[in-house]
Amino acid sequence: MKFAFSFFLVFLFLSTSTFSQEVLENKVPKRIYTTKKLTKTPIIDGDVFDEAWNVVEWSSDFTEKDPDEGTPPAFQTLFKVIYDSKYLYIAIRALDDQPSLIQQRLSRRDGFVGDRVNVSIDSYHDKRTAFVFTTTAAGVKGEEIVTQNGQNWDDSWNPIWYTDAKVDDKGWTAEMKIPFSQLRFGNAKEQIWGFNINRTIFRLQEKSLWQRIPNSQSGSISEAGELHGLIDLVPQKQLEIQPFTVLQYDRYPAEAGNPFRDGSDFKINGGLDAKIGITNDLTLDLTINPDFGQVEADPGAIALDGFQIFFKEQRPFFVENKNIFDFEFANGRDNLFYSRRIGRNPHRRANLSTGEYSKEPINSTILGAAKFSGKTQNGWSIGLLESVTSNEYTEIREVNGKTRKEIVEPLTNFIVTRAQKDFNKRNSFIGGIFTATNRNLDGNFSELHKAAYTGGLDFQHNWKNREFYFQGNVILSHVLGSKEAITETQQTLRHNFGRVDAGHVSIDPNKTSLTGTGGRIEIGKQGGGNWRYDGGFIWRSPELELNDVGFLRQTDEMIQFFNLKYLWQVPTEIYRDIDLSLEQNSTYDFDGNHNSSEYKLEGKVNWINNWWTELGFGHKPVNYENAYLRGGPRWRSPERNYVYFYFGSDKSKKMSFTLGYVDSKTKESVRDFKKYIFRMDYQPFDALSVSLNTEFEKVIDKSQYVDEADYNSVKRYVLGTIDNQSLSTTLRLNYSLNPNFSIQLYGQPYISRGRYSDFKVVNNSTASSFNERVSMYNQNEISLTNDIYNVDVNLDGNIDYTFNKQDFSFVQLRANLVARWEYIPGSELFFVWARGGVTFDDPRTSLTNSLRNQITSNKLEDTFLIKATYRFVK
Known part of the structure; x- marks a missing residue:
């Protein structure tokens, strides 16, 4: 780590001393x-x-x-x-x-x-x-x-x-x-x-x-x-009130004996959105009992690494002005505010006895939410969001015909406050954020945090005509709960305090709180001449916890990064512009382990005929993963090389396309990955546009985690070879009669199939060779009975431990047809038909047959919805 940090400082000094000598272009007059x-x-x-x-x-x-x-x-x-x-x-x-x-x-x-x-x-x-x-x-x-x-x-x-x-x-x-x-x-x-x-x-x-x-x-x-x-302009205060009404009819396959799934449901719902100008600079947004029935469904996805999947926010109330509340503190998706926590699916499911049925809520009900946000003329950006979600119950029909209710989600209050102040002639700013999540557990839900708080400070300074910048942030988190809740947090994959070879963390079953830190420091050149570069440092302490109202994928990381870019910005007879970049990063944990190093070279060219090309190469010589064995010892993944190539046609034509290819190979062929991409946009005439996005992935991984087992009081970590293939196709069709009336069709079939074979057990997780890291089961040790693998280690005829057969074929179809009419400015009618379903097919079936079975053979669920809004404006 010292070497990488020293290399970064030397490189940054040389870059600054060399490239800052570039002659500034004459500033263009206003x-x-x-x-x-x-x-x-x-x-x-x-x-x-x-x-x-x-x-x-x-x-x-x-x-x-x-x-x-x-x-x-x-x-x-x-x-x-x-x-x-x-x-x-x-x-x-x-x-x-x-x-x-x-x-x-x-x-x-x-x-x-x-x-x-x-x-x-x-x-x-x-x-x-x-x-x-x-x-x-x-x-x-x-x-x-x-x-x-x-x-x-x-x-x-x-x-x-x-x-x-x-x-x-x-x-x-x-x-x-x-x-x-x-x-x-x-x-x-x-x-x-x-x-x-x-x-x-x-x-x-x-x-x-x-x-x-x-x-x-x-x-x-x-x-x-x-x-x-x-x-002499007089600031105009905004006042808009928008009530809405929703009629919804659901049709689905009836379940014999289940009173809650008789084949159809009908409901009427209503609510209110409002926008009130408190001052000309600051606006109060309100929503009561919001409905998001016309919002597009999430894309299909399945995670084999055990970490949470990030989904984009699509609900209008939370999307609008989201930039004010944004606090991305590190890289990727990590953020102190992830609005999809509000109205999330309940933490619990019903406890059912034999013969009982339940009506499970899909999401927590948002009773109301308010946003106070805006930017003042003197440079203050201000945001305050508060939302309350209700106690959520599942209704249970008992065998004797009586009903009872079980609570599956507690009443929860979410608060997010955000502020930034510009100064130094708008060349600098300093800001802060504070979030609070408070749950009314009422003696229940001992597995959940009673309260969670996060705070952060961020800053940025630009100089030399905004060519150079220095920015950063630092955050602090504090969660409170029962011993059970905090122990469960320590055991989650993103914290992994129970890792058997960790020297700096361990599970403390008596803790009732957890406090952690994180942040990012970065300096670079973002304008002027042809060179761009930046470098910095990111950290997430093992105790950092954001997932009550934020998004945090993993902790216990320190990352050093450096990026260098050269731009050709003057067109020639061959190209319009070229972008060539070099990226480097290294990752360490808080125990001082060097977990990864990566180098990437990428080039992008926009050709003179409006076609474009992107080509990249990467090399990852060091790759250790602390959480790979789910609480087991640190795992050494093999050295990896990868290449990706994309090219596309002129987007101004009626038809344009993109082709992409990604190929990743590892030493000893432990994990090989290929991805093929085809995207097409077609507009046969002005009123109609069609887009298609198809992606196919194939992974052969000899080291896929399967399970853990106890043998003679020793943990054994079982791996297998997985052949994992995924196929998704997203179709969008838009037909517009005029700028205010349009019809949109969206459809996405998605399938991910995994077949396991060649099981093995970990014996030396950090050995240099894969064959030294694992030992294969021989055919006499392992047998399959009723989808359960039985392992007889010493071949004495007694089963020493078992693990389940993991083969899967996950098939999902999501489709909707939405007609939208803005009959007067700001007021809309939506007519929606949504169709979808999820099933697990036979893993022995081919991808195409599984998709066909889902679309033609399985009974899907349909939703018909009419939503009307009217915006009163003063």
């Missing part, structure tokens, strides 16, 4: 557009020649951003901006000598396809945050909130505004009408906002900007132009 108050109100129909627009002049002189930065675009763009007391109006004139080739592709809201313009408004003028409004040539609208100076784009924001577009003989035109109530700004005699317009000519894959931003410049919001002339 452009200013001065608007005026209107005298007449324009009609928003896409026609920009209304007399109302004549109060100001057209502005133009756009500069190409991509592919040939700094040059004139193929066709110029013009715009005007006017305003009144409540609205900002923007007119766009997108010139094009070949209007018949303009791509008017229809899609759902936030589709972002076809020719389009993006208007970026930094009304905070904090040079880090912007509201982006998009109109396509087909009149489809889209919106995003941009944070972290252009590094984070969130399309979950859905404000109420108005737009339309038209194509004519000189190109296409668009009009926008944006309520000031949807923006955030402070009090001032004259508002000065950051402002930019980005136009995309889809068939050329060309982007141009009103305010030029060189590709070498880090960040985009800080480099935008400025909008002046907004005089």
Whole structure:
């Protein structure tokens, strides 16, 4: 570890001393557009020649951003901006000598396809945050909130505004009408906002900007132009109330004798969402009894390593403004706030006797939730979220016909608070987060934490025109519970305190709390010239625990990392741009063990014909896993080499595709992995788009963990060779009658099949050779009876221990058909048909036959749902 850390410091010093000598490009002067108050109100129909627009002049002189930065675009763009007391109006004139080739592709809201313009408004003028409004040539609208100076784009924001577009003989035109109530700004005699317009000519894959931003410049919001002339604006407080009603009918195969599964269910539900502007900067979002029936189902997945799978949040209330509450403290998915903990599936299932049936709740009921969030003009980002989930019960029908209830999830309160403050002319910020989870256990649920608290501090400093940065965070967690609960936490795979050869942790059965730390420190160069690099250090202490309202996959890690990148940003006759990167990392545990080292070289090329290629090579010479044997000794995985290759066609064409291949091989062929990827997007005409994503994986692993057993008071760890094949296909079909009415079909069959053979037992888990790490069972030692393997170690005819046959074939089908109609801005009707099912097929069956059996032979479950919302706006 000392060597790796010293290498990192030397490399960082050399990189800084060498590359910081690069000559800074001349900073591009800020452009200013001065608007005026209107005298007449324009009609928003896409026609920009209304007399109302004549109060100001057209502005133009756009500069190409991509592919040939700094040059004139193929066709110029013009715009005007006017305003009144409540609205900002923007007119766009997108010139094009070949209007018949303009791509008017229809899609759902936030589709972002076809020719389009993006208007970026930094009304905070904090040079880090912007509201982006998009109109396509087909009149489809889209919106995003941009944070972290252009590094984070969130399309979950859905404000109420108005737009339309038209194509004519000189190109296409668009009009926008944006309520000031949807923006955030402070009090001032004259508002000065950051402002930019980005136009995309889809068939050329060309982007141009009103305010030029060189590709070498880090960040985009800080480099935008400025909008002046907004005089005596009165901040508009937002008030929106959106009640909803849901009618749902479920149909499923009836279960004989089960009164809770008679073949169908019908229910009516209702709730309320509200958005209240407390100030012009800060908004209160409320939801009572939320319904997420129209939300797309999670993709199929199965984990053989025992760790939890991360699923993306898709529920609208939690998705909107998620960037404010985000606190990703390390790498990957680890975060202090993982909103899917709220409304999760209950921790317990019913305790049933023979002949009893139960009605199990799928999710915990969210009684209500509130978010108070926003950003003030003086640089404060503030977020407060509170949610309460109810006591959840399962209803049990006893043999005598009576019913009883058992509690399966306790009443739980979740609180998340987040704050950040910008300073140093918006070049720096410091922030913090605090989360609390409190459960009303009421003498029950001794296996759960009674309370869990986390806190964190984060900071970032940018200098030298934001080219260089230094950032980091540190977090602290504290969980409280019974001895049983804390012991169970210590035993989980992510903590693994019971590992037999651990010298720094052990299970303490008397503990009633656990306190841990984690964090990340990073320094690097993110802009200017052609070089980019960063390096840093991450740690997660063994006692760190976040999973009550956060996401934490594994603890007991210290990671050193360094990344170096060189960019070719000037197009040639062959390519548009090239990105070549080198990555290195090393991992240690808190006992001082060197667990892994990895090196990766990657290149990405965008060719001049808009095709692209990605190629990468990796080498992992050191690879030990503390949790591999589930409490057993540290396991040495073999040296690994891998390669991946992707290439794709021009995305501006009606049909485009991506092909991918991943191949990973290990020393002694202990674990070989192959993955094949095919993706296709097809838009036969403007109203219809089809996408297909198919992935096939094949793993042959001679060291797959199977089970543990006791033999003569000694733990034995059983491994096997697994042939694991997985196939998934995701189909999406979108048909749009107009920008406000669309039909979407989604379907995903998924299958993962594993067959085990060649069982063996671990005898020296860290030996250099795989044959020294394990010993194979001979055919006389092991036998199979009724799906149970019997092991006779000393061949005396007595069974010494057993383990279950692990072969599996998991098959899942998820599909839904959603019709969405936004009948007035902000108010919607959803018509949903969802079909799906999960089964375990015979592992001896082929993948294709298992999929066919699931789709055609098994009886699936259907849900029919109608959801109506109406948004009252003041």
